[in-house]
Amino acid sequence: MKTVKAFAPATVANVSCGFDILGFAIEGMGDIVQLNEKESPGLEVSSISGDDGKLPLDAAKNTCAVAIQAMVEDLGINPGISIQLEKGLPLGSGMGSSAASAVAALIAANEFLSSPYEKKDLLPFAIAAEKIACGAGHADNVAPSLLGGFVLIRDYHPLDVIKLNVPQDLYCTLLHPHFELKTADSRSVLREAIPLKHATIQSGNVAGLIAGLYEEDYELISRSLRDVIAEPYRAVLIPGFYEVREAVKGAGALGMGISGSGPTLFCLSKGKEKAIQIAKAAEEVYQSIGLGVDVYFSAINTDGGYVLTE
Numbered sequence: 001m002k003t004v005k006a007f008a009p010a011t012v013a014n015v016s017c018g019f020d021i022l023g024f025a026i027e028g029m030g031d032i033v034q035l036n037e038k039e040s041p042g043l044e045v046s047s048i049s050g051d052d053g054k055l056p057l058d059a060a061k062n063t064c065a066v067a068i069q070a071m072v073e074d075l076g077i078n079p080g081i082s083i084q085l086e087k088g089l090p091l092g093s094g095m096g097s098s099a100a101s102a103v104a105a106l107i108a109a110n111e112f113l114s115s116p117y118e119k120k121d122l123l124p125f126a127i128a129a130e131k132i133a134c135g136a137g138h139a140d141n142v143a144p145s146l147l148g149g150f151v152l153i154r155d156y157h158p159l160d161v162i163k164l165n166v167p168q169d170l171y172c173t174l175l176h177p178h179f180e181l182k183t184a185d186s187r188s189v190l191r192e193a194i195p196l197k198h199a200t201i202q203s204g205n206v207a208g209l210i211a212g213l214y215e216e217d218y219e220l221i222s223r224s225l226r227d228v229i230a231e232p233y234r235a236v237l238i239p240g241f242y243e244v245r246e247a248v249k250g251a252g253a254l255g256m257g258i259s260g261s262g263p264t265l266f267c268l269s270k271g272k273e274k275a276i277q278i279a280k281a282a283e284e285v286y287q288s289i290g291l292g293v294d295v296y297f298s299a300i301n302t303d304g305g306y307v308l309t310e
C-alpha cells in the first residue's frame with residue numbers, strides 16, 4: 001500500500017503592515033499529514049489527532065481534503081486516498097493552523113502522485129482550502145508555509161508571490177494566550193473602506209519593512225512594524241494587547257503585532273537572547289492579567305513544508 005507523509009510549518013501572517021500580503025514561516029511547530037492509498041476512488045479523512053475532536057472529518061470541510069480535491073480536479077483524476085492528520089498547531093490561534101494542514105496535505109499528495117506540480121504551483125489549491133476555513137482566500141499563511149521564508153503576495157489576480165530576503169539574526173517570539181479566536185470572526189470587525197491618510201501610512205510601512213529586510217537594517221524594520229488598517233479594530237479582541245506591547249518594547253523588541261488574526265502576538269528581535277528577554281517581560285504581563293500563555297521562539301524558517309521520510 002502506498003503511503004506518504006509530509007510536514008508544514010506554522011506561519012505569522014500580515015507582519016503588522018502587510019494585511020493579506022506578507023507572512024513568514026516558523027521553525028519546529030506545524031501539522032503532519034499522512035496519505036494512504038485506498039481501493040475505492042475519492043478522498044476520505046480517516047483520522048485526526050491533536051484537535052480534541054474539534055475538526056471536521058467531512059472531506060468537504062477539512063482543509064486537507066479540500067486542498068487535495070482542488071488539486072486532483074485540476075489534474076482531472078479521482079484517486080482513492082485516505083488522509084490522516086496530526087494537528088501540531090492550536091486551532092484559531094493566528095499561527096496559520098488551517099493553512100499548515102492544507103499545505104502538508106498538498107505536499108504529501110504531490111509526492112503521492114509522482115510530483116505533477118512544482119512546489120509553488122500548489123498555492124492556488126491551498127488558497128481554495130483557506131476559503132473554506134475562514135471565508136477568505138488569503139495566501140499570507142499558505143504561501144510562507146509552502147515556500148518558507150518571508151513571503152510577499154504582490155497580487156492575487158494573477159497570483160504573484162515573491163520570497164524576500166531574511167536577515168540572518170532576525171528572531172521571532174510568539175505569545176499564544178489560552179483562548180481561541182476564529183479568523184472569520186476577526187475579519188468581520190474590519191472596515192471595507194480605508195481613509196487615504198491610512199493608505200499612505202500603510203504603504204510607507206510595507207515599503208519600509210521590505211527595504212529593511214533587504215538592507216538588513218533592524219532599525220528600519222522596527223520603524224516599519226506598524227499597522228493602521230487591521231490592528232486598531234482587532235487589538236480590542238485581545239486582552240492585554242497594549243500592556244504587552246509596552247513591556248516587550250521595553251525588553252528590546254523591534255516591534256510587536258498580531259500574528260495573523262490573533263490572538264497570538266508576534267515580536268521580532270535581533271537575536272535569540274533578546275527574544276528570551278522579551279518573552280519574560282510578556283509573561284509577567286499575562287500573569288498580572290490572569291491569562292495563561294504559551295511562548296515559542298523561532299528563527300525564520302526558510303524551507304517551508306517538506307516530505308517526511310521514515
Ligand SMILES: Nc1ncnc2c1ncn2[C@@H]1O[C@H](COP(=O)(O)OP(=O)(O)O)[C@@H](O)[C@H]1O
Pocket residue numbers: 054055056061062063064085090091092093094095096097098099101102132133134181182183184260261
Ligand atoms: N485541518 C484543519 N485545521 C484547522 N482548522 C480547520 C481544518 N479544517 C477545517 N478547519 C476549520 O478552519 C477554522 C479555523 O481556521 P482559523 O480560524 O483560520 O484558524 P487559524 O488562524 O489557526 O488558521 C475552523 O472553523 C476549523 O473547523
Ligand SMILES: N[C@@H](CCOP(=O)(O)O)C(=O)O
Pocket residue numbers: 013014019020021093094095096097138140141183186187230259260261262
Ligand atoms: N491575513 C489574514 C491572516 C489570518 O491568519 P490566521 O493565522 O489567523 O488564520 C487575516 O489577517 O485575516
